[in-house]
Amino acid sequence: MRIANYECTDKIGQGAFGTVYKGYNVRTGKPVVIKTEDREVEFSSLKHESTILNILYSKHCRSIPPTYWYGTVEPDKRVLIMPYYDESLESFINRSPYDHSHVSNIMMSAISILSHIHNNFVVHRDIKPANWMIHNNELVLIDFGLASFYVDSDERHIQNVMPKKHHIIGTPKYASYNVHCGEEYSRRDDLISMVYVGLFLMYGNRLWNSPIPPSSTKDRCDLSYPLNQWFKLQKEMVHLNKLTMNWRPLNIFAELVYMLSFQERPSYKEYIELFQNDINTYS
Helix, strand or coil: CEECCEEEEEEEEECCCEEEEEEEECCCCCEEEEEEEECCCCCCHHHHHHHHHHHHHHCCCCCCCCCCEEEEECCCEEEEEEECCCEEHHHHHHHCCCCHHHHHHHHHHHHHHHHHHHCCCEECCCCCHHHEEEECCEEEECCCCCCEECECCCCCECCCCCCCCCECCCCCCCCCHHHHCCCCCCHHHHHHHHHHHHHHHHHHHHCCCCCCCCCCCCCCCECCCHHHHHHHHHCCHHHHHHHHCCCHHHHHHHHHHHCCCCCCCCCHHHHHHHHHHHHHHHC
16 A cells, blocks of 8 residues: 555555555655544544644654654545554563663653753553554654643643543553542653553563453443552552662652652652662662
């Protein structure tokens, strides 16, 4: 399938409303990701993602994918084309030996990227290892389809909605504890999800191997779904303290971001310094 100057090669993903392909630029040979979506979808996540990425790119955020092309293709598809990245943080950690300084560097870079995004009034809402890519030895944050602004048109912080939500936004395993409690999403929740990413850096795929089998009879994003209730329990601070006790900076980081109020501005510099001091200790 040919779209503008891009050729699709391999299908690499399939969702309810669209398909993701790997492809390349026919002029340069540069690899790309080609996301497609049915035009009949009421809310276009591709248009939304393209808009968010273009806004952030215009604000000089460079640790995110640029948008190469967005448009509609007859008869019934929307298409978003972006760079293709070879390796996610998830796959990198699974094949690499644990290195203390290296994982602290990853946490520092990720927090710095989130700081830049948050300073431009955007929250990602799906922070997880699979959405952090490694390109030229640097982190890149991808998949902004669930991203949102945390301020209104007058740049006033949104309010915590009532009644509470009944569904999880993002990936349940890495969704913030507050999201499991039905809270509206704010800056603190991207950072709390980074606590769980830090746990993944420590434990890899051994992290939270649930004893609860998945069920096909209930919405898996429902807060009451048994597996989500189990994840919520694991994310209580008493359990996190046990998991993070061997990595003191992550333990302190978890305590600090769990204490953030809904509208509070996170202390990004303080968090980064925690992991920088950790690197200095081991260097």
